[in-house]
Amino acid sequence: MATPSRKMKAFYKQKKNTTGGITKSKSSKLTKPAATDIAQLPHGVSLDLKDDDIEEEEKALREFDMNMAYGPCIGITRLGRWERAQRLGLNPPKEIEKLVKSGKVKLQSLFDGRM
Amino acid sequence: MEIDSQEQLQRKQSTYLSLDENFEIQKEVYRGQQYSQIYFARLHMMRTLLYSLVPNWKSHLPVCTVLELEEGKECIIVGTLYKHMKLKPCILDEYSKERSVAPLIKPHNFMHQDDYLVLEDESGRVKLGGTKLSPSVYVTGVVVALHGKETSAGAFFVEDVLEAGLPPQIERPLKSREDKYVVFVSGLSIGSISSNPLQFQLLVDHITGHLGDEEEQGLAAEIVHLVIVGNSVEISRGLLNGQNLASKDQSRLSEPFKELDILLTQIAASLPLDIMPGSSDPANFTLPQQPLNRCLFPGSATYNTFRSCTNPHCFELDSIRFLGTSGQNIDDLTKYSEAKDKLDFLGRTLRWRHLAPTAPNTLGCYPFTDRDPFLIDSCPDVYFVGNQEKYETRLLKGLEGQLVRLICIPRFCETGVAVVLNMRNLECHALTFGTKIST
Numbered sequence: 001m002a003t004p005s006r007k008m009k010a011f012y013k014q015k016k017n018t019t020g021g022i023t024k025s026k027s028s029k030l031t032k033p034a035a036t037d038i039a040q041l042p043h044g045v046s047l048d049l050k051d052d053d054i055e056e057e058e059k060a061l062r063e064f065d066m067n068m069a070y071g072p073c074i075g076i077t078r079l080g081r082w083e084r085a086q087r088l089g090l091n092p093p094k095e096i097e098k099l100v101k102s103g104k105v106k107l108q109s110l111f112d113g114r115m
Numbered sequence: 116m117e118i119d120s121q122e123q124l125q126r127k128q129s130t131y132l133s134l135d136e137n138f139e140i141q142k143e144v145y146r147g148q149q150y151s152q153i154y155f156a157r158l159h160m161m162r163t164l165l166y167s168l169v170p171n172w173k174s175h176l177p178v179c180t181v182l183e184l185e186e187g188k189e190c191i192i193v194g195t196l197y198k199h200m201k202l203k204p205c206i207l208d209e210y211s212k213e214r215s216v217a218p219l220i221k222p223h224n225f226m227h228q229d230d231y232l233v234l235e236d237e238s239g240r241v242k243l244g245g246t247k248l249s250p251s252v253y254v255t256g257v258v259v260a261l262h263g264k265e266t267s268a269g270a271f272f273v274e275d276v277l278e279a280g281l282p283p284q285i286e287r288p289l290k291s292r293e294d295k296y297v298v299f300v301s302g303l304s305i306g307s308i309s310s311n312p313l314q315f316q317l318l319v320d321h322i323t324g325h326l327g328d329e330e331e332q333g334l335a336a337e338i339v340h341l342v343i344v345g346n347s348v349e350i351s352r353g354l355l356n357g358q359n360l361a362s363k364d365q366s367r368l369s370e371p372f373k374e375l376d377i378l379l380t381q382i383a384a385s386l387p388l389d390i391m392p393g394s395s396d397p398a399n400f401t402l403p404q405q406p407l408n409r410c411l412f413p414g415s416a417t418y419n420t421f422r423s424c425t426n427p428h429c430f431e432l433d434s435i436r437f438l439g440t441s442g443q444n445i446d447d448l449t450k451y452s453e454a455k456d457k458l459d460f461l462g463r464t465l466r467w468r469h470l471a472p473t474a475p476n477t478l479g480c481y482p483f484t485d486r487d488p489f490l491i492d493s494c495p496d497v498y499f500v501g502n503q504e505k506y507e508t509r510l511l512k513g514l515e516g517q518l519v520r521l522i523c524i525p526r527f528c529e530t531g532v533a534v535v536l537n538m539r540n541l542e543c544h545a546l547t548f549g550t551k552i553s554t
Contacts, residue, residue, distance in 0.1 A: 068237050069237075071151075071152065071155035071156070071159070072148075072149070072151040072152055072155055074147070074148065074149065074151075075146050075147045075148025075149055075152065075482075075484065076146065076148055076152065076484050077146070080484065080485070083485070084156075084484065084485040087485065088156070088159050088160070089163075090159075
């Protein structure tokens with residue numbers, strides 16, 4: 001994803017120079033960080049998920065969400081997903097069930113409302 | 116009614132058990148889920164099954180996932196097939212700028228010689244090569260086990276294929292039984308121009324025992340059940356344009372149902388009947404189709420012999436298991452794969468242990484989250500499909516002694532053919548009604 005957008009920037013560099021009237025050396029320095037910013041935009045979502053202040057419980061639950069073995073996590077509650085895994089004989093961790101049933105944590109998966 | 120015979124004919128009875136629970140979606144709540152869930156459930160269930168079959172098939176080979184493939188290493192992989200089809204219509208094509216380059220589509224299906232298969236599991240996907248696995252036979256959504264090795268080009272060279280095979284069958288009680296008949300009829304299409312009210316009336320009179328001499332009435336008395344396999348009415352498209360209907364048009368809309376109800380009332384008064392929805396009926400579009408609302412049948416719904424069922428429909432009569440659909444699953448297979456005849460498609464779906472493998476890819480389907488209702492766990496004794504061009508039937512034998520009667524039921528409005536099955540020996544014959552006077 002990063003390379004095409006960088007190429008795009010390189011391609012449009014000329015035009016920007018003429019309209020903006022910035023010197024060549026300066027522009028190349030300017031465009032590079034801009035390009036990387038754009039490239040990282042899709043990851044911006046993950047940035048705000050990487051909060052350090054989330055509790056241990058939420059961390060465990062997010063790990064459960066991200067575990068592909070238990071199937072897709074979008075469009076299904078955490079408990080629903082745990083129960084499905086249990087029914088299919090995948091032995092999901094018992095702690096997750098306890099956590100979700102305690103009612104103190106988010107009932108929807110990590111990606112709920114973000115997709 | 117005047118009774119001129121010595122003894123009165125008594126209609127035979129059979130015990131009925133509905134197994135439609137699996138196809139009901141009342142308990143489901145839509146939470147924005149996508150179809151990945153149903154594929155996950157399908158792959159998991161089928162893979163567990165295939166893993167259990169692999170030791171008997173090729174026990175010396177290692178089983179691995181797509182990600183663990185190594186070049187030249189012989190192994191077995193299990194996954195869902197995806198068929199890449201050049202001619203498959205895609206909604207995005209309508210927005211494509213190069214529209215003119217699309218090749219011409221054959222009139223009957225979307226097959227092309229360049230089609231190829233891809234196998235995928237949670238870890239990845241791999242293109243399949245080799246002549247053992249023919250893309251024309253398989254469709255997207257089938258789960259199989261493959262024996263082969265990765266080539267230097269990164270494709271997987273298939274040497275052998277393992278399908279799940281016919282599901283285990285519950286043995287039928289072997290006691291000698293009397294003749295009992297079940298009648299299947301589909302595609303009545305009341306309300307269409309090709310529908311002939313006299314033809315249907317003849318069918319009704321025949322099965323209710325109002326036609327023929329004592330011998331024929333005796334046969335009619337042995338009919339224990341009628342199944343109406345979809346497409347009972349046809350509502351003209353012109354009426355359904357999304358605009359408010361004039362009161363005159365409203366009556367035109369309900370006319371076919373009134374006519375159907377009158378005839379079903381005559382049947383329900385004398386024997387049990389099941390009615391399944393089909394693609395032209397006013398039920399939901401996606402499979403599994405839910406039962407037609409009883410308020411559409413004010414006359415016949417008052418009888419307890421009248422049952423409105425799901426499509427697909429599964430039931431047991433005297434512990435003989437019936438499974439069938441109104442034809443959407445097989446029609447979709449004919450669009451995306453090839454076979455010698457329609458019965459081959461029926462056999463394949465049984466061997467794949469899946470009623471509708473192309474759902475949800477090209478066939479509408481409810482996005483289930485925790486199960487795949489179309490998996491066939493137990494082999495039926497009779498497997499029927501409605502709304503086909505012609506009547507075909509065959510007995511399919513499985514490797515473990517399973518015996519299945521496959522039936523393609525033709526559209527009644529076009530052919531005048533209903534299908535009669537003898538429950539004693541699973542033999543089948545067509546019942547043809549002609550109303551033309553031959554000169």
